[in-house]
Amino acid sequence: MPEVDKGKIVIRSSKSEIVNFRNSILAKDMRRELLIWARVAKSAYPEVDNLLEKGRIDGRLEALDYMLGLPDNMIEVLEEREREIKEEEDGDRRNETDTD
Numbered sequence: 024m025p026e027v028d029k030g031k032i033v034i035r036s037s038k039s040e041i042v043n044f045r046n047s048i049l050a051k052d053m054r055r056e057l058l059i060w061a062r063v064a065k066s067a068y069p070e071v072d073n074l075l076e077k078g079r080i081d082g083r084l085e086a087l088d089y090m091l092g093l094p095d096n097m098i099e100v101l102e103e104r105e106r107e108i109k110e111e112e113d114g115d116r117r118n119e120t121d122t123d
Contacts, residue, residue: 038101045094054091061087 036044044050064083071077 032097032100034097034101036097038098041094041097041101045098050094057087057091061091 034041061084064080064087068077068080071080
């Protein structure tokens, strides 16, 4: 579970660290394993008649999808924060020139 600080996700890694991890052999091995788990869960779904078990499979697939997208989502959060900081700095500069 990500750390939450006043409703914001706390990411202690830098964008370059996340990109390096995403491109690493370890991350590719993990991704391959998660995709296998997803394939197995999807293949079992049509054979399951029990709604509770279908719900469990749906939950697994949702968790797997989250994990597979986590590096990209973290990069997106960091890029959004970079944009917000730049907009704030640009706004501060405009305010400084307006008061001169």
